[in-house]
Amino acid sequence: MTERQTQHPQRGRAPTLIDVAKVAGVSPITVSRALNQPERVSEKARAKVTAAVEKTGYLPNMLAGSLATQSSRLVALIVPTIANPIFAETVRAITETLEQAGYQTLLGLSGYSEAQEQDLLEAILCRRPDGIILTGLNHTDISRTRLKAAAIPIVETWDLGDQPLDALVGFSHLDVGRSVGQYLLNQGHRRFAAISADDQRAEDRLAGFIQVLDEAGISPDAVERLETPARFSQGRQAFARLLEQEIRAEAVYCSSDTLAQGVLTEARARNIDIPGDMALIGFGDLDFAAHTLPSLTSVQINGAEIGYRAAQHLLSAMTGEHPPTEPVTIDVGFQIVKRDSA
Helix, strand or coil, X not given: CEEEECCCCCCCCCCCHHHHHHHHCCCHHHHHHHHHCHHHCCHHHHHHHHHHHHHHCCCCCCCCCCCCCCCCCEEEEEECCCCCHHHHHHHHHHHHHHHHCCCEEEEEECCCCHHHHHHHHHHHHCCCCCEEEEECCXXXXXXXXXXXXXXXXXXXECCCCCCCCCEEEECCHHHHHHHHHHHHHXXXXXXXXXXXXXXXXXXHHHHHHXXXXXXXXXXXXXXXXXXXXXXXXXXXXXXXXXXXXXXXXXXXXXXXXXXXXXXXXXXXXXXXXXXXXXXXXCCCCCCCHHHCCCCCEEEECCHHHHHHHHHHHHHHHHCCCCCCCCCEEEECCXXXXXXXXX
């Protein structure tokens, strides 16, 4: 696990209605009317205000006048889904750590959609949370503008990158894919297939996997991309399609343990021996991975550590202990857990 300092602009204050008025070149009362009583404002003025709102990232403060303190004691947490157990430990660690410090967690589900995340952030930021924890680095331009303008601590998780919005706690998905590919190459396999979900982090893992094979002069025999969230049934059906196409890979990489479990089931139904006929590796090291037949080789991620470190960093930022001009990128790493399937 490593920490590194990254350059980051100093966090300022959230934009106000007056800021919007200055950018739009109209009076504050015109901005207020354009936002609250648009029928009383000309179309030209509404267009100016709308453009200024998007440029500044302004959102109305729905708590204005109702709180005696600037602190809401509320932290927003956005994850793609709670149906996938891979995020459960992260959510639990965050909520428990924040609760011990007297903060409540507002949980939002983005459904792996940047547009849905944008809608959630619009609703959340209007309520002025003290901090926000996000999953991943991919956000719409509007979301980025609003988050940068919010003047509150932000922690992105479950990924690594060079330009975090504020702070970042995660691991490299590209490196995961490369490590999986190298692990299977080291076992002597030379014919490969991949079954992957289509969300960005899964795509990054797949890219790393294909990249390391390419460096060895090998192309996968087949790649099946599945709509996120990928389910057990999709893994089984995808493997069946590969067999129907007479794809006989020596090793199959799946972007999740759930998909790999589907492959295991279809393989047993067709009397394909794993690992005798084919090696199989998943991602996530979910609780069932050690108990499948055969047990599933997988990539283990410490989701609880991600959650704990994210919450601790956010708490230090919200209380002023962590200088806002020195954001930290924390790499929690990963490891391949070798079991019977590969």
